[in-house]
Amino acid sequence: MNDIDVAIVGLGLAGSATAWALSRRGRSVAAFEAYGPGHRRGSSHGRARIFRRAYLDPLYVDLTGRAGRLWEELNASAGEPLLTRTGGVDHGPGREPERMAALLRDHGVAAELLDPAEAAHRWPGVRFTGPVVFDPEGGVLDPEATMAALARLAAEAGAHLAYDTPIRALEPDPTGVLLHTDEETWHARTVVVAAGGWTGPLLDGLVPLPPLSVTQQQVFFFDRTDPGPWPTIVHGETTLDVYALPEGPYLKFGAHVGGTATTADDRDFVVDPAARESAIAYARTWLPGVDPEPRAELTCLYTSTPDEDFVLDRRGPFVVCSACSGHGAKFTPLIGELAADLVDGRPPIARFALR
Numbered sequence: 001m002n003d004i005d006v007a008i009v010g011l012g013l014a015g016s017a018t019a020w021a022l023s024r025r026g027r028s029v030a031a032f033e034a035y036g037p038g039h040r041r042g043s044s045h046g047r048a049r050i051f052r053r054a055y056l057d058p059l060y061v062d063l064t065g066r067a068g069r070l071w072e073e074l075n076a077s078a079g080e081p082l083l084t085r086t087g088g089v090d091h092g093p094g095r096e097p098e099r100m101a102a103l104l105r106d107h108g109v110a111a112e113l114l115d116p117a118e119a120a121h122r123w124p125g126v127r128f129t130g131p132v133v134f135d136p137e138g139g140v141l142d143p144e145a146t147m148a149a150l151a152r153l154a155a156e157a158g159a160h161l162a163y164d165t166p167i168r169a170l171e172p173d174p175t176g177v178l179l180h181t182d183e184e185t186w187h188a189r190t191v192v193v194a195a196g197g198w199t200g201p202l203l204d205g206l207v208p209l210p211p212l213s214v215t216q217q218q219v220f221f222f223d224r225t226d227p228g229p230w231p232t233i234v235h236g237e238t239t240l241d242v243y244a245l246p247e248g249p250y251l252k253f254g255a256h257v258g259g260t261a262t263t264a265d266d267r268d269f270v271v272d273p274a275a276r277e278s279a280i281a282y283a284r285t286w287l288p289g290v291d292p293e294p295r296a297e298l299t300c301l302y303t304s305t306p307d308e309d310f311v312l313d314r315r316g317p318f319v320v321c322s323a324c325s326g327h328g329a330k331f332t333p334l335i336g337e338l339a340a341d342l343v344d345g346r347p348p349i350a351r352f353a354l355r
């Protein structure tokens, strides 16, 4: 039987970052991924996610600062720009622009509060009707390039990475956990479960988790007709909670709420026609700089807690690393460090603790 210090289940953004963080701390690491690199069944596929400091919650403003510094280190270690700073805008009453600008400035972010005319002059592809916060640290990260870089760095630091290798069962034993694949059994003293939408079923009966709801979300890609510049965009109106970001020649657009409840294994990958209609209507009203007929679309999974906080804590030999709730990508290198801290016996961030 293969014996290892730490095993990781799942090589999405969270598991890949954990593999690198642990292997560069000198741990012997084996990581298992059920599918191939860049597969589209989880939460981390595609080429663009928003990085932003712009949260209305001081905890996340602080954590985005830590994550941002780690992204700069990761960019340097990878030798490529995995996070590109485009700047980001937040607008609409749901984003409380005045309070957000003050909070960001309190945390050392050089945020600007703009009136709608100034904002429209800077970003003619977007329609603004009220105050706008500009977060100069906002940007776009590339998840597939990030996972590939993290896997390469982890392997260079000695990690064993096994793709197309589902863990069929986790079985605690007196000195750790047995991990059963189709072919063999591994033993690890600690297991980090970074299994996204599969976390609940995998840990059923092993670790009591908060309710984790798995939803199928959809995103749409509009051709950009305005040359830009294009920032990342988060827009909250009474009935709107949407985001958009440049990805190649497109503007990627999605609604943060309104996914379809599913499970990671039973989802149908079919885009909801009502969501497509809403996306088109949104683009017609709010995005004068795009062609409102989507050029492409795809589905993706959210695994969410009721309050959208992450779950990052340890029970016995199991470290639970569930960092999605639709906003985890921006924290990727920090998630790896926090999961590695838990493996090293450090306490969790209180809000991410298991109860």
Ligand SMILES: Cc1cc2nc3c(=O)[nH]c(=O)nc-3n(C[C@H](O)[C@H](O)[C@H](O)COP(=O)(O)OP(=O)(O)OC[C@H]3O[C@@H](n4cnc5c(N)ncnc54)[C@H](O)[C@@H]3O)c2cc1C
Pocket (backbone or CB within 6 Å): 009, 010, 011, 012, 013, 014, 015, 032, 033, 034, 035, 041, 042, 043, 044, 045, 048, 049, 050, 051, 165, 166, 167, 168, 194, 195, 196, 197, 198, 199, 202, 217, 218, 219, 254, 299, 300, 301, 302, 321, 322, 323, 324, 325, 326, 327, 328, 329, 330, 331
């Ligand atoms: C449409 C959409 C838009 C988003 N936009 C943003 C954004 O703009 N900014 C942002 O910060 N975040 C965003 N997010 C959230 C972010 O993408 C997620 O937080 C992140 O991808 C979660 O990664 P993960 O590693 O936890 O999960 P996953 O990527 O799902 O990885 C889990 C992995 O575990 C594997 N696995 C499961 N079970 C097993 C098993 N038994 N054995 C082996 N492997 C297993 C799976 O195959 C999978 O690869 C978005 C998410 C979606 C869906």
